Amino acid sequence: MAHNHEHRVLNYNRAFAIGISLNVGFVVVEVVFGILSDSIALLADAGHNLSDVLGLLLAWGATLLSMRTPTHRRTYGWKSSTLLAALANAIVLLVAVGGIAWESIRRFSHPQLVEGHVVVVVAGIAISFLGWLWIDPVVGLTIAAIILIGTWRLFRESFDLVLHAVPR
Numbered sequence: 819m820a821h822n823h824e825h826r827v828l829n830y831n832r833a834f835a836i837g838i839s840l841n842v843g844f845v846v847v848e849v850v851f852g853i854l855s856d857s858i859a860l861l862a863d864a865g866h867n868l869s870d871v872l873g874l875l876l877a878w879g880a881t882l883l884s885m886r887t888p889t890h891r892r893t894y895g896w897k898s899s900t901l902l903a904a905l906a907n908a909i910v911l912l913v914a915v916g917g918i919a920w921e922s923i924r925r926f927s928h929p930q931l932v933e934g935h936v937v938v939v940v941a942g943i944a945i946s947f948l949g950w951l952w953i954d955p956v957v958g959l960t961i962a963a964i965i966l967i968g969t970w971r972l973f974r975e976s977f978d979l980v981l982h983a984v985p986r
Contacts (some may be wrong), residue, residue: 834878841871851936858925859941859957862918866965869911876903901979908973915966922958929955 848864851857880903883896929951936942944953979985 830878830881834874834881838871838874838878841867841874845871855936857936857941857954858918858921859954859961860936862922862958862961865914865918866961869907869914869965872910873903873907876907879903898980901976904972904976905980908969908976911965911969912973915962915969918958918962918965922955922962925955925958926952 845864845867848860848867852860852864877900880899883899886896888895941953941957944950975986
């Protein structure tokens with residue numbers, strides 16, 4: 819049985835390491851091209867991917883903590899650390915959504931010229947050929963809204979579970 823448990827932990831560690839490495843690579847590429855093109859849409863997506871990295875790191879740490887054996891002080895062990903990690907991840911994502919939305923709204927009154935050949939494809943085409951600078955903040959707000967919808971559910975459910983509410 820111990821061998822099976824160790825094998826499962828190694829699989830978790832490998833999966834988390836691969837997921838984190840791939841997401842970090844995407845973040846670096848998106849940040850570089852987002853800065854070079856001054857695209858809020860690309861930077862917003864990089865921020866979203868960075869929050870995925872943070873979420874994976876939190877989940878990995880919580881998974882490792884949850885395997886600790888119970889003690890007299892922590893009779894349930896560290897099992898609830900996974901709930902705290904989910905709640906922390908949701909809070910970080912909500913803060914990131916606020917930042918993305920703030921910068922996107924600011925760009926409506928202070929539009930930035932965006933290099934159309936490195937941003938999200940549709941927005942890049944509209945900006946390059948039509949000169950519609952407002953597309954970049956709209957895409958940024960759209961990304962923020964998509965993140966908010968998914969994050970709000972995560973926040974609500976993890977908050978309920980941390981407070982030991984009855985699951986839906």
